Amino acid sequence: MNARTPAAVNALDDAELYRVACKxxxxxxxxxxxxxxxxxxxxRVHGKWFMLATVRDETRxxxxxxxxxxxxxxxHEFAAVQPGYHLNKRHWITVLPNADADExxxxxxxxxxxxxxxxxxxxxxxxxxxxxxxxxxxAELLE
Numbered sequence: 001m002n003a004r005t006p007a008a009v010n011a012l013d014d015a016e017l018y019r020v021a022c023k024x025x026x027x028x029x030x031x032x033x034x035x036x037x038x039x040x041x042x043x044r045v046h047g048k049w050f051m052l053a054t055v056r057d058e059t060r061x062x063x064x065x066x067x068x069x070x071x072x073x074x075x076h077e078f079a080a081v082q083p084g085y086h087l088n089k090r091h092w093i094t095v096l097p098n099a100d101a102d103e104x105x106x107x108x109x110x111x112x113x114x115x116x117x118x119x120x121x122x123x124x125x126x127x128x129x130x131x132x133x134x135x136x137x138x139a140e141l142l143e
Contacts, residue, residue, distance in 0.1 A: 014060035014097040017106060018053055021062040021095075024110040025051050027141060031114065043110075046125045050113040056085065062106070063087055063094040064113035078105065104142065111141055 012020060025031050025043035031050075036042045043051035052063045066074065068090050074081040075093065080101035084092025095101055095109060115134050118126055127133035 010102040011099045012097055012101050012103065012106065016103075017062055017095065017097050017101060018060040020103050020106045021051060021053065021064075021110055024107040024141065025114070028111070028114050028137065043114075045114060045117055046121050048117045048121065050117040051110055052087070054085075059097065061085060061094050061096050062110075063092050064109050065091055065116050066093045066109070066113065067116065070112070074109075080105070081109075107141055111137060 022033060022041075022043070026033060028045065030045050031043055032045075033041055033043050039054050041053045042049050050065055054061060054063075063084050071083065071090060071093055075083060078098075078100045080096050080098030082094050082096065083089035085094040087094075093109070095106060115130075115137070118133075119130060
């Protein structure tokens with residue numbers, strides 16, 4: 001995954017991080033947001049989580065699924081990206097407000113998380129051509 005963006009003229013504060021992540025999640029087919037535990041919100045597709053949001057130390061943070069190779073690469077490349085907060089650190093990342101967290105990065109991470117979950121759904125819940133579906137969503141949300 002290469003979501004690299006120029007160091008952040010457009011850095012997000014915690015409220016903007018949350019707004020951008022939720023907007024990106026809700027723009028995806030069959031995605032919904034819901035409160036699932038005190039202080040936690042989730043985005044899911046066909047009942048499977050792909051994004052979680054909470055507040056830690058008065059700061060909003062957003063977590064998304066990621067391929068294990070991407071988890072390692074992203075946590076090394078971006079100061080804003082850490083292993084998943086209260087989640088499986090091999091399969092989840094958490095994005096914090098930081099100078100290198102911008103709208104494009106957050107949108108790309110939410111989209112890739114969603115696509116990772118959709119790829120593992122039963123065939124009846126997946127698009128017939130997942131590759132074309134993924135390409136179309138990437139073009140729509142990231143360009």
